[in-house]
Amino acid sequence: xxxxxxxxxxxxxxxxxxxxxxxxxxxxxxxxxxxxxxxxxxxxxxxxxxxxxxxxxxxxxxxxxxxxxxxxxxxxxxxxxxxxxxxxxxxxxxxxxxxxxxxxxxxxxxxxxxxxxxxxxxxxxxxxxxxxxxxxxxxxxxxxxxxxxxxxxxxxxxxxxxxxxxxxxxxxxxxxxxxxxxxxxxxxxxxxxxxxxxxxxxxxxxxxxxxxxxxxxxxxxxxxxxxxxxxxxxxxxxxxxxxxxxxxxxxxxxxxxxxxxxxxxxxxxxxxxxxxxxxxxxxxxxxxxxxxxxxxxxxxxxxx
Amino acid sequence: xxxxxxxxxxxxxxxxxxxxxxxxxxxxxxxxxxxxxxxxxxxxxxxxxxxxxxxxxxxxxxxxxxxxxxxxxxxxxxxxxxxxxxxxxxxxxxxxxxxxxxxxxxxxxxxxxxxxxxxxxxxxxxxxxxxxxxxxxxxxxxxxxxxxxxxxxxxxxxxxxxxxxxxxxxxxxxxxxxxxxxxxxxxxxxxxxxxxxxxxxxxxxxxxxxxxxxxxxxxxxxxxxxxxxxxxxxxxxxxxxxxxxxxxxxxxxxxxxxxxxxxxxxxxxxxxxxxxxxxxxxxxxxxxxxxxxxxxxxxxxxxxxxxxxxxxxxxxxxxxxxxxxxxxxxxxxxxxxxxxxxxxxxxxxxxxxxxxxxxxxxxxxxxxx
Numbered sequence: 015x016x017x018x019x020x021x022x023x024x025x026x027x028x029x030x031x032x033x034x035x036x037x038x039x040x041x042x043x044x045x046x047x048x049x050x051x052x053x054x055x056x057x058x059x060x061x062x063x064x065x066x067x068x069x070x071x072x073x074x075x076x077x078x079x080x081x082x083x084x085x086x087x088x089x090x091x092x093x094x095x096x097x098x099x100x101x102x103x104x105x106x107x108x109x110x111x112x113x114x115x116x117x118x119x120x121x122x123x124x125x126x127x128x129x130x131x132x133x134x135x136x137x138x139x140x141x142x143x144x145x146x147x148x149x150x151x152x153x154x155x156x157x158x159x160x161x162x163x164x165x166x167x168x169x170x171x172x173x174x175x176x177x178x179x180x181x182x183x184x185x186x187x188x189x190x191x192x193x194x195x196x197x198x199x200x201x202x203x204x205x206x207x208x209x210x211x212x213x214x215x216x217x218x219x220x221x222x223x224x225x226x227x228x229x230x231x232x233x234x235x236x237x238x239x240x241x242x243x244x245x246x247x248x249x250x251x252x253x254x255x256x257x258x259x260x261x262x263x264x265x266x267x268x269x270x271x272x273x274x275x276x277x278x279x280x281x282x283x284x285x286x287x288x289x290x291x292x293x294x295x296x297x298x299x300x301x302x303x304x305x306x307x308x309x310x311x312x313x314x315x316x317x318x
Numbered sequence: 319x320x321x322x323x324x325x326x327x328x329x330x331x332x333x334x335x336x337x338x339x340x341x342x343x344x345x346x347x348x349x350x351x352x353x354x355x356x357x358x359x360x361x362x363x364x365x366x367x368x369x370x371x372x373x374x375x376x377x378x379x380x381x382x383x384x385x386x387x388x389x390x391x392x393x394x395x396x397x398x399x400x401x402x403x404x405x406x407x408x409x410x411x412x413x414x415x416x417x418x419x420x421x422x423x424x425x426x427x428x429x430x431x432x433x434x435x436x437x438x439x440x441x442x443x444x445x446x447x448x449x450x451x452x453x454x455x456x457x458x459x460x461x462x463x464x465x466x467x468x469x470x471x472x473x474x475x476x477x478x479x480x481x482x483x484x485x486x487x488x489x490x491x492x493x494x495x496x497x498x499x500x501x502x503x504x505x506x507x508x509x510x511x512x513x514x515x516x517x518x519x520x521x522x523x524x525x526x527x528x529x530x531x532x533x534x535x536x537x538x539x540x541x542x543x544x545x546x547x548x549x550x551x552x553x554x555x556x557x558x559x560x561x562x563x564x565x566x567x568x569x570x571x572x573x574x575x576x577x578x579x580x581x582x583x584x585x586x587x588x589x590x591x592x593x594x595x596x597x598x599x600x601x602x603x604x605x606x607x608x609x610x611x612x613x614x615x616x617x618x619x620x621x622x623x624x625x626x627x628x629x630x631x632x633x634x635x636x637x638x639x640x641x642x643x644x645x646x647x648x649x650x651x652x653x654x655x656x657x658x659x660x661x662x663x664x665x666x667x668x669x670x671x672x673x674x675x676x677x678x679x680x681x682x683x684x685x686x687x
Contacts, residue, residue: 160525
């Protein structure tokens with residue numbers, strides 16, 4: 015059986031801007047594949063090429079074994095796409111939106127209801143409400159239901175959790191896991207690094223280039239250095255002082271902590287403790303941690 | 319087909335849920351017709367009529383009295399001769415002048431017929447037409463009275479109407495074809511271009527394009543609801559002008575409806591063409607208003623007669639479809655002529671429609687740009 019997605023040296027530019035640069039990528043059937051990268055990295059462009067909405071300038075894109083250029087008609091029936099912008103009709107009710115998308119794909123809500131029953135149950139109490147009046151989380155569930163109503167083999171979700179609260183995000187990822195169990199391949203993009211660990215495999219994308227593709231665990235294992243998270247009462251001075259420390263390679267703020275990597279792996283927690291105490295920092299905490307996707311990302315960006 | 323019907327249903331929901339669309343669809347046409355109608359067809363009352371009586375006999379006196387005592391007219395200046403005609407009308411107070419030739423009653427008796435000239439101020443076309451209509455009617459009345467008397471022979475006073483300043487006088491109902499032409503462009507072209515660009519602007523076009531819907535299904539699905547609503551609109555305008563202003567269609571209603579449908583189709587395809595160029599609703603509105611509405615109002619012969627335009631505008635007018643449609647409407651509605659007299663214009667409209675449809679289907683992208 016062919017791959018769910020096979021991207022071969024795909025390039026796309028808009029005028030002077032290079033959106034995708036020689037992107038080669040394979041997504042296996044029935045996996046949750048994450049595309050991780052900051053805004054403007056080329057995630058949406060790649061997804062639009064996958065969903066046949068854009069043609070690559072160079073290279074070829076095969077989805078479900080079909081060419082996105084020549085066989086787009088056939089392909090459009092088998093892909094479920096949830097664009098990054100909320101793309102439902104705000105002046106139609108929840109119910110009307112769902113049945114509209116069902117008819118457009120030549121099916122009915124009842125026929126495939128079993129697939130979305132779980133998701134739809136969250137919004138069913140509001141089915142008479144106009145889609146424009148739903149909360150962010152509910153809009154997202156409705157959009158997902160609409161993208162699923164024709165029972166697609168592959169689901170392409172462009173930043174589905176952007177602008178959605180933490181609880182809804184968690185629920186959303188649980189839904190994706192259940193969909194995967196039903197045999198659907200899921201391609202999802204996100205700017206949130208913490209969501210990367212919920213994918214089976216991820217690709218890190220930056221400036222139109224794929225930097226790495228692997229399982230989240232293996233990606234973090236590849237991180238070359240030991241990493242410490244450090245905190246004290248004075249965050250800003252802490253960052254400044256660490257930058258002046260002789261053995262510092264990189265310092266990045268991560269919420270309440272600072273992630274520190276040394277020039278080599280010889281740096282010990284006690285050394286840092288001592289240095290910071292000498293700088294009169296109070297409540298100093300230094301602890302070695304495992305690297306996260308974000309650390310890898312920043313490291314890779316630094317290398318470019 | 320089911321997909322297509324689902325799409326059409328969605329379009330109807332959009333239209334009926336949006337108050338603004340409903341107002342534009344049904345409010346504006348009604349208001350325009352009533353506004354134009356009432357402004358133009360004001361009541362005729364105390365119109366000053368001058369008299370140039372070269373005969374000064376019993377009959378001319380009788381006719382003049384009959385006209386001036388009707389309540390519609392009041393006796394104005396008595397003119398001394400033809401040379402005073404222009405000055406009197408230009409003075410502005412006198413709107414019409416009755417002229418009785420020399421030996422009026424003698425001629426009536428000896429030849430059985432005599433002519434009255436009615437000269438009206440054509441710069442106020444509505445007053446002018448009504449004045450001539452009323453005076454003609456009053457004279458007709460007098461003729462009937464004459465016939466009952468024992469005067470010998472068949473007597474006939476025949477009015478000769480001449481208008482100064484606007485010799486081809488437009489009927490006061492000429493505004494109806496103009497309003498229909500304008501409104502159909504407004505609704506069809508503007509609304510379809512807005513509804514298509516709205517999908518682009520709200521990002522829903524992305525989802526539609528990613529679906530198996532074909533471009534033709536999307537376009538026709540957008541057009542069908544507006545086609546029917548515009549047709550209802552046109553009928554509404556015709557009904558209004560009939561019920562309120564008494565304008566009955568003289569020619570064939572079926573032919574009129576067929577021509578209306580053709581014109582609506584033409585305007586719709588123009589709207590689709592606009593939307594394939596415009597990226598935002600604002601652009602669409604701008605292009606249709608400036609490129610569609612303005613020329614329709616100014617250059618199609620709706621307000622300014624084409625014959626009195628500078629030559630360059632006449633050329634521009636020749637490429638504006640509304641111009642031909644106004645001719646068709648005037649012929650069918652007011653003159654009551656059949657297809658034989660408007661086939662050329664109809665053919666031109668058909669070619670415009672075909673041209674727009676082909677171009678818009680070609681320029682509709684199956685992908686994002």
